[in-house]
Amino acid sequence: MTTDSDTPWLTDQEQRAWRTHLDVSRLLMHQLERDLQPFGLTNNDYEILVNLSEAEDRRLRMSDLAASTLQSKSRLSHQITRMENAGLVRRESCESDRRGLYAVLTEEGWDTMRRVAPHHVASVRKHFIDLFSAEDLQALRASLTPVAEHLRTERGGV
Amino acid sequence: MTTDSDTPWLTDQEQRAWRTHLDVSRLLMHQLERDLQPFGLTNNDYEILVNLSEAEDRRLRMSDLAASTLQSKSRLSHQITRMENAGLVRRESCESDRRGLYAVLTEEGWDTMRRVAPHHVASVRKHFIDLFSAEDLQALRASLTPVAEHLRTERGGV
DNA sequence: CCCATTTAATTCAGTATTCAACATTTACGG
DNA sequence: CCGTAAATGTTGAATACTGAATTAAATGGG
CATH class of the missing domain: 1.10.10.10 (Winged helix-like DNA-binding domain superfamily/Winged helix DNA-binding domain)
Known part of the structure; x- marks a missing residue:
């Protein structure tokens, strides 16, 4: 670990x-x-x-x-x-x-x-969606995407 | 609804x-x-x-x-x-x-x-945490907080 | 004071999820 | 080709979750 x-x-x-x-x-x-x-x-x-x-x-x-x-x-x-x-x-x-x-x-x-x-x-x-401004939603997606990618590789690859 | x-x-x-x-x-x-x-x-x-x-x-x-x-x-x-x-x-x-x-x-x-x-x-x-910059993490928290509040009132109040 | 409500927590029955074991078919190395 | 390994899905038993019903105690209006 x-x-x-x-x-x-x-x-x-x-x-x-x-x-x-x-x-x-x-x-x-x-x-x-x-x-x-x-x-x-x-x-x-x-x-x-x-x-x-x-x-x-x-x-x-x-x-x-x-x-x-x-x-x-x-x-x-x-x-x-x-x-x-x-x-x-x-x-x-x-x-x-x-x-x-x-x-x-x-x-x-x-x-x-x-x-x-x-x-x-x-x-x-x-x-969810309507509780963010367009910019915040965009920022959210941008910062969450690498996390999702990290977790996907963690899952399969290892 | x-x-x-x-x-x-x-x-x-x-x-x-x-x-x-x-x-x-x-x-x-x-x-x-x-x-x-x-x-x-x-x-x-x-x-x-x-x-x-x-x-x-x-x-x-x-x-x-x-x-x-x-x-x-x-x-x-x-x-x-x-x-x-x-x-x-x-x-x-x-x-x-x-x-x-x-x-x-x-x-x-x-x-x-x-x-x-x-x-x-x-x-x-x-x-999770280390995959964000300090600013992004701060922004994440800021934009997610109202969502959490909304959901909490939705849950109890109604 | 008393009875009806509300609150705290559990229980029960039905449903969903997990994990390992299995059957079947395909892939591949020699 | 053959035989072993890997992949596709399913099954069954054990575990966990849900929502309604239940028990028990506190609260509060008349």
């Missing part, structure tokens, strides 16, 4: 930044979850719907879907099973690689997506 | 900022969790330890602990039960209000905290 002995403790500024980030993450997820509840969807459901509806033919390989939603394969498998039971997606086998499966958006899944998306966007605006 | 019909979709900039924030949140939590694993702690465990060790007499009422860690009472109750079994905390009844309970840090909990904290701080630095 890291050499601990000479790692300086967080300053007051750093402490505050860190805790604020933590709080925002958690509160935000909770709020979005609450706003999706009336539509019978969870954040996870919604994210799957987004990814599939943006994909070629509204379908993705399980692995790719797991990667792009940052979940384990196991978790995704359970998740897709639930959504399959709910009629939002279905599994389809893959010609070129007989180990593989596609998760495919059903008509119902697509309709659900189109119906819910505007509300979700409104929710994201209300609780 | 919100009037949906006239909510503009997210622009490209907004979209990117939003997704980057999401990715950072998730990847970061995963990474911190991984870094805590060798010590047999989860993020949730660690957060409880932090809160208790900073508190008067290293103890907090269940309600207060739930509030400051932003969890439901139910979840906290389970969490404390687990940590009690692990010997990190214990429950103590409250004199002034016989409905109430304190969660109290044990010696072992305190020792664990002192042992693990440096590593955790190193982890937070490595994967």
Whole structure:
């Protein structure tokens, strides 16, 4: 891991930044979850719907879907099973690689997506986006991007 | 909820900022969790330890602990039960209000905290804090603070 | 004082997540 | 080619989370 002995403790500024980030993450997820509840969807459901509806033919390989939603394969498998039971997606086998499966958006899944998306966007605006100035949002993205990159390499590479 | 019909979709900039924030949140939590694993702690465990060790007499009422860690009472109750079994905390009844309970840090909990904290701080630095310039970190905190406040009122008030 | 409310915390049942074990198919080195 | 290794997904058991119902104690208006 890291050499601990000479790692300086967080300053007051750093402490505050860190805790604020933590709080925002958690509160935000909770709020979005609450706003999706009336539509019978969870954040996870919604994210799957987004990814599939943006994909070629509204379908993705399980692995790719797991990667792009940052979940384990196991978790995704359970998740897709639930959504399959709910009629939002279905599994389809893959010609070129007989180990593989596609998760495919059903008509119902697509309709659900189109119906819910505007509300979700409104929710994201209300609780996040619209609370920043354009400049702040730009700055936020700029400073967060290297962090995301760092974490992605940390994750795969090592 | 919100009037949906006239909510503009997210622009490209907004979209990117939003997704980057999401990715950072998730990847970061995963990474911190991984870094805590060798010590047999989860993020949730660690957060409880932090809160208790900073508190008067290293103890907090269940309600207060739930509030400051932003969890439901139910979840906290389970969490404390687990940590009690692990010997990190214990429950103590409250004199002034016989409905109430304190969660109290044990010696072992305190020792664990002192042992693990440096590593955790190193982890937070490595994967978050040290990836920003001082100015960016300050800007981050400044722009995130109103969001946290908004979400907190949204949560309790309504 | 008494009863209806509110507050503190837990419990229970249903659901979701994790982690390891497994089956199957593909890739590749010799 | 063969056989071992790697990749794709699923499953099952253990663990954790959620939301509603429950117990118990405090509060407060009439």
